[in-house]
Amino acid sequence: MADIVNLAAVTVVRDGKPLLDSVDWTVRQGERWVVLGPNGAGKTTLLRVAATTIHPSSGSAAVLGQLLGRVDVFTLRPRIGLASVAVADQLPRHEPVRDVVMTALHAVVGRWREPYDTADEQRAAYLLDQLGVGALHDRHFGSLSEGERKRVLIARALMAEPELLLLDEPAAGLDLGGREELVHRLGMLARDPLSPATVLVTHHVEEIPEGFTHALMLRHGRVVAAGPIEQTLTAANLSACFGLPLEVHRERGRWTARTVAIGAHKRLVDAGEPTR
Numbered sequence: 400m401a402d403i404v405n406l407a408a409v410t411v412v413r414d415g416k417p418l419l420d421s422v423d424w425t426v427r428q429g430e431r432w433v434v435l436g437p438n439g440a441g442k443t444t445l446l447r448v449a450a451t452t453i454h455p456s457s458g459s460a461a462v463l464g465q466l467l468g469r470v471d472v473f474t475l476r477p478r479i480g481l482a483s484v485a486v487a488d489q490l491p492r493h494e495p496v497r498d499v500v501m502t503a504l505h506a507v508v509g510r511w512r513e514p515y516d517t518a519d520e521q522r523a524a525y526l527l528d529q530l531g532v533g534a535l536h537d538r539h540f541g542s543l544s545e546g547e548r549k550r551v552l553i554a555r556a557l558m559a560e561p562e563l564l565l566l567d568e569p570a571a572g573l574d575l576g577g578r579e580e581l582v583h584r585l586g587m588l589a590r591d592p593l594s595p596a597t598v599l600v601t602h603h604v605e606e607i608p609e610g611f612t613h614a615l616m617l618r619h620g621r622v623v624a625a626g627p628i629e630q631t632l633t634a635a636n637l638s639a640c641f642g643l644p645l646e647v648h649r650e651r652g653r654w655t656a657r658t659v660a661i662g663a664h665k666r667l668v669d670a671g672e673p674t675r
């Protein structure tokens with residue numbers, strides 16, 4: 400079976416600056432990857448290559464076994480589910496939620512004359528239920544809260560039964576309850592063997608759902624570490640990735656991170672010592 404994503408020495412240059420720099424990365428069937436990195440590290444750029452919305456400036460990128468540059472990406476895109484702010488921004492605000500989800504079948508935004516049948520409507524309703532927003536199927540997309548919109552986007556990304564699911568910061572902007580609810584649902588999705596290979600971009604290890612198997616860390620467009628999550632998501636790698644001393648813990652399947660320096664800083668403050 401071909402790799403789901405295979406990047407070899409991928410570099411993406413804009414305005415003379417490498418946004419991705421010699422990235423090697425392979426995603427295989429059944430894997431659930433989290434991509435971590437600070438602001439501007441290149442996470443969204445990486446996801447855009449995997450989503451076939453941009454091509455590498457150099458190196459090679461194969462998605463679902465097809466080499467970018469040698470394949471009609473419009474035949475590939477319906478096989479990839481993408482949930483991101485960029486997708487949300489393209490969706491008509493007055494579209495009913497059900498149609499926002501269903502139009503993914505034709506990789507279009509805004510329902511027009513595409514054919515849909517009862518099975519399509521039932522699948523959209525099933526996915527909205529799975530994401531906990533089934534009751535909202537008639538609402539206009541633009542009237543939803545941030546948390547509701549994020550879940551509808553994930554339902555849309557799953558509608559066409561993709562072979563690759565890409566989630567760009569799915570928990571951004573959610574309150575604590577909304578984040579926990581979403582992370583729980585993504586964990587259920589991750590543990591379902593029928594779910595597609597998944598890549599989730601986030602800044603926060605707290606947002607990694609249970610069941611995620613691999614981690615990729617980026618800094619300044621370069622890979623700091625990549626591999627099985629247990630071996631990769633270490634204090635040393637996370638500190639190198641974010642450029643500050645961090646400790647990382649895993650408890651009952653969930654991750655937390657905090658800076659080591661806060662403790663040292665507090666000790667200095669407590670002792671009345673200067674902190675700079």
Ligand SMILES: Nc1ncnc2c1ncn2[C@@H]1O[C@H](COP(=O)(O)OP(=O)(O)OP(=O)(O)O)[C@@H](O)[C@H]1O
Pocket residue numbers: 413414418436437438439440441442443444445602
């Ligand atoms: N079209 C472009 N032209 C020039 N620079 C760009 C372009 N697109 C992105 N960048 C820059 O590339 C860098 C990486 O951007 P990217 O969005 O991939 O980072 P990110 O890790 O997703 O960041 P964030 O966590 O802030 O969303 C940033 O410095 C960004 O300003």
